[in-house]
Amino acid sequence: MFIVIREMKTEWCFLVFCIGIVAGHDDDPAANQIVDFRDRTSGPIGIMTTSLGAPINHNQASTTLNKRxxxxxxxxxxxxxxxxxxxxPRVVHTKGGGAFGYFEVTHDMKDICKAKVFSKVGKKTPVAVRFSPQVQLFGGVDTSRDDRGFAVKFYTEDGNFDIVGLNTPMFVIKDPLFFPTFVHSRKKNPQTFLYDSNMFWNFLVLFPEGMHIQMRLFTDLGTPDGYRHMPGFGIHTFQVVNEEKENYFIRFHFTPDAGVKNLSSSEAQKIAGLDPDYANRDLFNAIDTRNFPSWTVSIQVLSVSDVKHADFDVFDVTRVLPEDKYPLRTVGKLILNxxxxxxxxxxxxxxxxPCNLVPGILGSPDKLFESRCLSYRDAQHYRLGGNFMNIGVNKPIHEPLTYNRDGRPPIGGNKRNIPNYYPNSYNGPVPYLEENEVELIEIFESKADNLDQTRELYENMRFDEKxxxxxxxxxxLGSVTDPLLKKQSVNLLSAINPHLGSSVLEGLLANRTKYYWDKDFKVK
Structure with a gap:
């Protein structure tokens, strides 16, 4: 009798345990995905086949032992x-997440841009969005202190338009020559294969313009609370043109309607240990439970006169455009569903x-934009092959009429039997004619100079944020082992703001038993 009761008690406890597991996953569709698939199907969905469709018999699927x-x-x-x-993999922004949805125009901008995607209130355009930490590799954590990619693909009737941005309104460098230098300094040491603070701070000392973005990332903004609460920025100042051939210049902003929310360092570190895929899980579950993430899309607008009379380079990607001088103008909503x-x-x-543009949007005249046009396209050819645009998610909504042929699959219909050279006399596709075509302007760029905005960023922080x-x-900086580099770094911080430099120095000295330090260290 005792044995039977004990067995019944064990079974009851196990049943309660299983019920608890199911209840715990009710609000976590990502964790329950494969179970949900089973529950939605009445049995096996069909006969297993080879990749070419030949059915596999049970004997073959059971073992290879004693078989040829x-x-x-x-x-x-x-x-x-x-x-x-x-x-x-992608060299940067390797790990990421994404979703699909639409962009809806709430305030048209025909007065400054003729692109059809923005043509009338109520117009909806399908979009794909990818979010990504910059440095994390596959298997890395979603809550690292890092800037994030915020890339949006608009599937418009005039082709695909991409805004390849970040969750920061500025970039780290102005001269694209040194982008590999920046990336390599953030990646792992080539011998130790460990992240190296000496490399990272050495870059900042050599390229002090990078402190503008890094100052922002050292605040709680460097550890956003998932992707749904993260803003996005187009970074570049885009040249656009209206139907009257008038030029304007705009910067894109994406503001989360659920509010900007961030994590403290301790919260981010705790989550990293418990759920390294925190941001991807949060995004998936929100959409699956119909709590659709959305962003208000706005632009800052400059006229040709504004550009000519600005007291700084409005195309400098390491700087922001002051909102008090160039206020935000609402354009629409980005919704992921x-x-x-x-x-x-x-x-x-x-x-x-970045060079996936449509009529009315000419891109940006800065050299970083030009460089990214080359680098991104080269990356797609390397990663996905010369016909990457034929992959389903990259296809425009209308079939392209191009003279490109053959190459590595996927090739689709390979443009069937239409002529394969241009120009030709046999009714192949022809270019459209635009009278008085507007071209991208040319600019002269000096070296980056943004410590004024970096200083302003720090001085406008609240006490607790500082x-x-x-x-x-x-x-x-405490993990930097090079005493000279540590001194140079504190000097750079002091040049931004004396209080910032002295406060960091005090913090390092107070923790010198914890950090590598030179007892004779003094700031200039």
Whole structure:
């Protein structure tokens, strides 16, 4: 009797345990995805086949023991594809998440831009969006202190238009020559394969314009609370043109309607240990439970006269355009309401390029934009092949009429039997004619000079924000082992603001038993 009761008690406890698990996952669709798939299907969805559609019999699918492997079609198909299922990762923004939705115009901007995507109130355009930490590799954490990618692809009737931005309104450098230098300084040491604070701070000392973005990232803004509460910025000052051939210049802003929310360093570190995929999980679950993330899309607008009479380079990507001088003008809403059906197909193969432009949007005349046009396109050719635009998620909504042919798959219909050279006399596609075409302006660019805005950023922080900023800088700079570099870094911070430099110095000295330090260190 005792044994029976004990067994019943054990079974009851296990039942309660299982019920608890199910209840715990009710609000976590991402964790329950595969269970939900089973519950939505009445049984196996069909007969398993090879990649070419041949059915696999049970005997082949059960074992390879005592069989000739080269004639074992399931083994050959399954294992040889397994060796080839990886593609080259992105060099930066390797790890990421994304979703699909639409952009809706709430305030038209025909007066400054003729692009059809912005043509009338109520117009909806399908979009794909990818978010990504910059430095994290596959398997990295979503809550690292880092800037994030905020890239939007608009599938317009005139082709795809991409805004390849960040969650910061500025970039780290102005001269694209040194972008590899920046990335390498943020990546792992080539011998130790560890992140190296000496490399990171050495870059900032050599390129002090990078402190503008880094100052922002050392605040709580450097650890956003998921992607839904993260703002986005187009970074560049885009040249646009209206139907009257008048030029204007704009910067894009995406402001989360749920509010900007961030994590403290301790919260970010705790979440990293418990759920490294925190941001991706949060985004997926919000969309799956119909709590659709949305952003208000705004622009800052400059006339030609504004550009000519500005007292700074409005095309300098390391600077922001002051909102009191160039106020935000609302354009529309960005709403994400559909999760990817297959992550690799829909997000990993999603290919952005700043030069994916449409009539009415000419891009930006700065050299970083020009460089990114080359680098992004080259990256897609390397990662996805010369026909990456034929991958489903990268296709425009209308079939392109191009003279490009052949190459590595996917090639689709390969443009069937239409002429394959231009110009031709046989009714192949022809370019459209635009009278008085407006071209992208040319500008002269001096070296970056933004310490005034970096100083202003610090001085406008609240007391508690400054305290956390200093704490985060001390934590980062404290692991620098080069005494000279440490001195140079404090001097740079002092040049931004004397209080900032002295506060960081005090923090380092107070923790010199914890950090590598030179007892004779003094600031100039």
């Amino acid at each position: 492997l080269i004639f074992h079609e399931f083994f050959m198909d399954y294992n040889l594809h397994f060796n080839r299922e990886q593609i080259p 559909k999760n990817p059906l297959n992550y690799f197909a829909d997000i990993e193969q999603l290919a952005f390029c 305290a956390r900023l200093i704490e985060n800088i001390v934590s980062s």
